Amino acid sequence: MSAPIIAIDAMGGDFGPRCIVPASLECLAEIPSLHLTLVGQSSLIEEIVALHPGTDRARLQIVHADEAIGMHERPAQALRGKPGSSMRIALELVRDGKAQACVSAGNTGALMALARQVLKTLPGVDRPAMVTAIPTRANPCLLLDLGANVDCTAEQLYQFAVMGSVAAQVLGVERPKVALLNVGTEDIKGNQQVRQAAALLQQADLDYRGFIEGDGLYRGEVDVAVCDGFVGNILLKSSEGLAQMVSERVELLFKRSLLARLVGGLALPLLRKLRADLRPAQYNGASFLGLQGIVVKSHGGAGKESFKWAIRRATQDVRYNLPEQLHERLEHRLVCARATERGDDVTASDGSPSN
Amino acid sequence: MSAPIIAIDAMGGDFGPRCIVPASLECLAEIPSLHLTLVGQSSLIEEIVALHPGTDRARLQIVHADEAIGMHERPAQALRGKPGSSMRIALELVRDGKAQACVSAGNTGALMALARQVLKTLPGVDRPAMVTAIPTRANPCLLLDLGANVDCTAEQLYQFAVMGSVAAQVLGVERPKVALLNVGTEDIKGNQQVRQAAALLQQADLDYRGFIEGDGLYRGEVDVAVCDGFVGNILLKSSEGLAQMVSERVELLFKRSLLARLVGGLALPLLRKLRADLRPAQYNGASFLGLQGIVVKSHGGAGKESFKWAIRRATQDVRYNLPEQLHERLEHRLVCARATERGDDVTASDGSPSN
Structure with a gap:
């Protein structure tokens, strides 16, 4: 692939084109090989572009x-209207x-429904999942689903576990450790879905x-952690909230104390680095896994800096060519698993399914 | 109430009496009005007590x-055997x-099952919930359930929402803000349970x-946040894991950089304070809400310092006399709500239920 073209839904998100267009133009200036297609109210977009000579x-x-x-809007409205x-x-x-690739900060449900309708899922995949890499004490961990389901x-x-494992491989982890x-x-813990998924895995x-458990996640015990979108979304957003709270506290601590004023100028660059490391913006953007195409969902409340991270994520996904890699490696595994789940003996020598 | 007596399950948790007994004895020394009853293998307990002259x-x-x-062990085993x-x-x-009050670091499922059997729930309460206060950018927020259900x-x-609201009142919040x-x-978001609970609330x-959402929780937007125990447990434990990761990173940042060595001795006390503020141990111990008695569940993996926080939490619960306060304020509300949910018109002048 020579020059990636990324289509941007310029109208999505809480701040719309006034935030998304400048973010896009800054990415364009920053990544020389990037081509962007801004989709939306063209007169409005032109107006904002004109401000960036x-x-x-x-x-x-x-x-x-x-x-x-x-x-x-409800997903059904987005589909039909x-x-x-x-x-x-x-x-x-x-x-x-x-x-x-497509990047949108629009509503998750609508993006999920439209993406499935327009792009279709990969063979063997029922529903796409949203995935992102979260920082841990060891290597980053792919967490999915983040709210699509x-x-x-x-x-x-x-x-999701199989897709996550393949995605981690594509990102360079030889034999990704996967957990629910x-x-x-202990085996007896959890709800029925999670215990049955364990049996399949x-x-x-x-x-x-x-x-x-949640603490093991941040200890970096695995490369891929799987949960439903309700849990994943609340986990991700509460982590963002906590990280923001903590970095503010660190700064306050240094600003308030008398001692800190002495340390002041010296410590400030270190604190800035910490804050940057923890900034939720940096982890903005979740990729849909399991579609026949690359779609990145930006947080609806993303500001300019944050939306730029979603565009960067899309360029990275294009470089790794994730959907094609998934396609190649997924089909056999998922089809096999289905046969097993149905009770078919996929290794039977007479070739006949057992029911 | 003069001198509170707290019963300690000395055999629970990953570390058993070797951790729990010393933690108990230190609390005893620290809180002059406290009385403790250690329950477990008496010879072993005596042996450890003898080490604290x-x-x-x-x-x-x-x-x-x-x-x-x-x-x-499965809860059923704990109940019958x-x-x-x-x-x-x-x-x-x-x-x-x-x-x-009773404090145990034993397994949550067994503690929940036994507590319901031995102590019974308050009138109108189906299942007790585990609750703790988490730090936010504003006031602490009561989060429940943390894994009992x-x-x-x-x-x-x-x-849970009603119980959480009453508990927050008892803790001094005049009109607690409650959210799911x-x-x-948006109204259309979430699974069926959460949307139906919203309709009731x-x-x-x-x-x-x-x-x-998860980030709003740490922004301190409400005084009580309600979720099922699967979500709450993963949220709490991942927050603990993240807080620990962050405080380590802060220290590393200061230790590694050359500049930091200069700042070194000056900044260290500030960093220690931050670490203490975030230490998960400090938030150890979740109270069961909805039982006819006070039960505090300590994290199974709690060390000595951490278990001491669970004992302190129990003494606080005794001071607030939470079960009795809940009993007084709950019954009417929950009974009313049930009637409403069944479709009974509780205000109907002819007094007859509508179905």
């Missing part, structure tokens, strides 16, 4: 979209090969390490 | 228990008025603020 227009395209999907929404058009650009069956959790998030590490061809 | 034996009782409940377990005997001391119905979530944890703040006599 240094923009390399050769690498910037604007595609008009009449409509935008509201942050509170609004055929000309910026979100749908951005996804269609990916489907038609006119872009290699609030309720999950055991089979779906199983699929649970309220304890025990037979799977991956390095399944059983259950992991 | 300064102990005020007048405030310490040892009650022998033949058996202990293993960390991996082992009538002489340390956990059960400690709870019976509370039931019989020989202690005002992995699956919860809407009605149970509703009961969810993956978004909208009609309830408390300051219900709708849905809250």
Whole structure:
């Protein structure tokens, strides 16, 4: 792949084009090989672009979209109404090969529904999952699902684990350690879905390490941690909230104390570095796994810096060519697992399924 | 209440009496009005007590228990087998008025099952919830359930919200703001249980603020946040893990950099304070809400310092006399809510239920 083209849904998120267009233009200036297609109200976008005279227009395209999907719209509305929404058009650009990835800060449910309809899932995948890498005391850990699926069956959790494991391999982990998030590490712990998913994973061809608790996650005990989107979303957002609270406390601590004023100027750069390391913006953007195309969901409340991270994530996903890698490695595993779950003997010599 | 007596299950937790007995003796020395009853293998307990010659034996009782409940035992086993377990005997001391609270680091499922059997729930309460106060950018927030109930119905979530609100009042918040944890703040977000619980809470006599996300929790937007035990447990433990990771990073940052060595001695006390503020041990111990007695569950992996916090929490619960306060304020509310949920018109003048 020479120059990646990324389609941006310019109308999504809490702040819309006034935040997304400047973020996009800054990324364009920063990454010389990047091409962007901004999708949305073209007159408004042009207006904002005009405020940035240094923009390399050769690498910037604007595609008009009449409509935008509201942050509170139901997925069904997004699917049936609004055929000309910026979100749908951005996804269609990916489907038609006119872009290699789509980035949207629009509402998760609508993006999930439209992405499934426009791009389709990979063979063997029921529902895509949202994934991101979270920092731990050891290596980063891929956490999924982050909110695309609030309720999950055991089979779906199983699929997420397999997809997560393949994604970690693509990112360079030779034999990723995979675990299910649970309220304890013993077999008897947890709800039915998680215990059934464990039974499926025990037979799977991956390095399944059983259950992991929330603290084990940040100790970096595994490379991939799997949960339903309800748990994952609350975990991720509460972690962001806590990290922000802590970095503020660190600064306050140094600002308030008399001693700190002495230390003042010396310690400040260190504190800034810490704050940058923990800044939630840096981890903004979750990739959809399991689609026939790259879609990155930015946090709806993302500001400019934060949205830029989502674009950077999309360029990285394009470089790794995640959907194709997943396609190649997934199909056999998921199809096999389904046969096993149904009770079929996939190794039977007479070839006939047992029921 | 003059001198509180607290019954300690000395055999629970990952480290057993070797950790719990010293923690108990240190608390005894620290709180002059405290009386403790250690329940477990008496010879072993005596042996450890003998290593602490300064102990005020007048405030310490040892009650022998033949058996202990293993960390991996199923709740059903704990209920039916082992009538002489340390956990059960400690709870019976509370039931019989020989202690005002019980503290155990034993397995959550067994403690929940035994506590319900021995102490019973308060009228109107289906299942007790585990609650703790977490630090936020504003006031501490009561979070429940923390793992006593992995699956919860809407009605149970509703009961937790009411109990949490009353508990916050008892702790001094005049009109506690209550919210349900969810993956978004819009009405359409979340799973069925959480949406149904929202419908119940909208009609309830408390300051219900709708849905809250994980980051809003740490921003201190509400005084009480409600979720099922699966979500709450993973949220709490991941927060502990993250806090620990961050405080380590802060220290490393200062130790590693050259500049930091200069700042070194000056900054160290500040860093220690931060670490202490964030230490998970400080938030150890969750109170069961909804029982006819005070039970505090310590983290199974709690070390000595951490277990001491669970004992301190129990003395605080005794001071506030939480079960009695809950009893007085709960019954009417929960009974009303049930009638409403069934579709009874509780205000109907003819008094007949509508179905």
